Amino acid sequence: MIVWTIIWLTCLFGTIVVFTWLSVVVSIKGYGELKQLFEHLKEGEED
Amino acid sequence: MSNFSGIDWGIVGVYLALIFAAGVLVKRYVGNLSDFLVAGRGMGQNLGIVSLMSAEIGIITYVYYAEMGFIFGFSSFLPGLIPVACLLFVGLTGFCIRRLRDLKLMTIPEYFQKRYSPGVRVLAGVLMAVGGALNLGVFPRLEAAFLNIVTGVPEEYLIWTMVLLLLVVLVYTAMGGMVSILITNYLQYVLLSIGMLIITAVCFLNVGLGDMIGTVTEKIGSTGFNPISHPDMGWTFIVWQVLLWVGVLTSWQSIAMRTFSTKDSRVGMRIFTRTGVLFLGRALLPMFWGIAALAYFGRADVPIEAMPAMLNRLLPVGLIGLVIAAMLAASMSTYASYLLAWGSIISQDVIQPLIRRPLSDGAKVKMNRITVVGLTLFIMFWGLLYKIPGPTYFYLNMTANLFLAGTLSSIVAGLYWKRANSVGAYTAFALGALSVLGYFFGGMSPKILGFMSFGLAFAGMIIGSLVGGLFIKKEGATS
Numbered sequence: 005m006i007v008w009t010i011i012w013l014t015c016l017f018g019t020i021v022v023f024t025w026l027s028v029v030v031s032i033k034g035y036g037e038l039k040q041l042f043e044h045l046k047e048g049e050e051d
Numbered sequence: 052m053s054n055f056s057g058i059d060w061g062i063v064g065v066y067l068a069l070i071f072a073a074g075v076l077v078k079r080y081v082g083n084l085s086d087f088l089v090a091g092r093g094m095g096q097n098l099g100i101v102s103l104m105s106a107e108i109g110i111i112t113y114v115y116y117a118e119m120g121f122i123f124g125f126s127s128f129l130p131g132l133i134p135v136a137c138l139l140f141v142g143l144t145g146f147c148i149r150r151l152r153d154l155k156l157m158t159i160p161e162y163f164q165k166r167y168s169p170g171v172r173v174l175a176g177v178l179m180a181v182g183g184a185l186n187l188g189v190f191p192r193l194e195a196a197f198l199n200i201v202t203g204v205p206e207e208y209l210i211w212t213m214v215l216l217l218l219v220v221l222v223y224t225a226m227g228g229m230v231s232i233l234i235t236n237y238l239q240y241v242l243l244s245i246g247m248l249i250i251t252a253v254c255f256l257n258v259g260l261g262d263m264i265g266t267v268t269e270k271i272g273s274t275g276f277n278p279i280s281h282p283d284m285g286w287t288f289i290v291w292q293v294l295l296w297v298g299v300l301t302s303w304q305s306i307a308m309r310t311f312s313t314k315d316s317r318v319g320m321r322i323f324t325r326t327g328v329l330f331l332g333r334a335l336l337p338m339f340w341g342i343a344a345l346a347y348f349g350r351a352d353v354p355i356e357a358m359p360a361m362l363n364r365l366l367p368v369g370l371i372g373l374v375i376a377a378m379l380a381a382s383m384s385t386y387a388s389y390l391l392a393w394g395s396i397i398s399q400d401v402i403q404p405l406i407r408r409p410l411s412d413g414a415k416v417k418m419n420r421i422t423v424v425g426l427t428l429f430i431m432f433w434g435l436l437y438k439i440p441g442p443t444y445f446y447l448n449m450t451a452n453l454f455l456a457g458t459l460s461s462i463v464a465g466l467y468w469k470r471a472n473s474v475g476a477y478t479a480f481a482l483g484a485l486s487v488l489g490y491f492f493g494g495m496s497p498k499i500l501g502f503m504s505f506g507l508a509f510a511g512m513i514i515g516s517l518v519g520g521l522f523i524k525k526e527g528a529t530s
Contacts, residue, residue, distance in 0.1 A: 005268075005273050005276045005277065008125065008276035008277050009125070009264060009276055012125040012128050012276065013260075015128055015132065015331070015335060016128075016335055016339060019328075019331045019332050019335045019336065020248075020251060020332075020336070022328050022331070022332075023244070023247075023248075023328070023329060023331070023332030023336070024244075024248060026325070026328055026329055027240075027244040027329070027332075029097075030097045030100045030101050030240075030325075030329075031101070031237075031240065031241050031244075033096075033097035034097040034098045034100070034101040034237055034240075035237070036097075037096070037097050037098040038098055038237050041098065
């Protein structure tokens, strides 16, 4: 049971750290891509 | 006494106003069906990750994963880890998704027409529509119950909460299709990730990790930590879940729509790899909240209601409004995405092939919107009429299994086995779906039925194709 507890706690803390970090990264980069998508669709509308 | 105050209602109101303003702004960019369903195939990697996460996280996700945590303790983390392994596998190898993306499809059943026959497309479409609608059908009731418990709205107003929730979602979805969803998904992801981290912190600070471990040991025992020894899990469960998740990732319409929306197949593969880690948070954090609720209450008559009841008591004024806005954010994107996904299957793969005449893009968009309204009405009533037997997670898995076993075997065989044919596909779909009926009518164990469903579907595909190969000529050209 101790081994399983260590495994799950490692997963939990690892998840919290990576989830936080990756969420910040994709939010910042996603904003740039969102602007590009708008441009792409605007061009389509003008054509 | 609920902590939800006027300030919190104000926060939720401001959030809803912002989302609708964003939806109205992008509506004019939806020019054709490709824009409506797959955003003109112009989605980049990070926007894809954000969108996939927003679509696959709703209040329902928090609710059923928290219920798993409450019932199974730390063992519940196992079904949270399996999707991650599957995402990494599919993302790194491009298994199925690379070839499917290169075919420039809009829905998965479209592939079945190209590879097998129009009949297989319609059968797949019908099973997906039924399974998808039954799956989505329990969302409104459970989510409305969650919202009522956290905000302190009395239980007798459940139906009104459901109606309001669905009306908001319907207007939001009908506004701009996939383009509107991509843009609002972004705002929603930012909010929901903040909300998830707030709740996790509140659980640590108010309940404490030591108490959680102690309660799981006392209430559940060693099976609360060791999933292999748990009677509802074990190796059969693991094999079933791996097959189910590979099926979900390659052929679940709301995920497939995002694969098809990417700029190219390489972007699609990278989205899967990077989403893997975020999917871990999608499962493990709500499961952790469920364990915290078990430690907080000790027991509960209705396990699924324990986590929202805990949030109602622990979250302070202001923060609770932010969390509810985050939860609504999560749900709106999920509903919008699922309604669009299952609606597109019904209109593109069931109704349109049966009409047998070409429709204009405008008529197709209109048909999609009508289907979405019809689907919304169905899920409103299904949630009120049907009572889920056992954990919600298993119900959702079983409704998905109704078509996933046949779909996965037909896609894999279609893409990688030249001798696969429509007889094999029909047999796979029939056997895969029949096995699942044991859950709805026989009350049998989900892990056995799920395992059987995939086993029989793959066996049906192989035997059916070999037998069918003796009678039919070569069909399709896409493998």
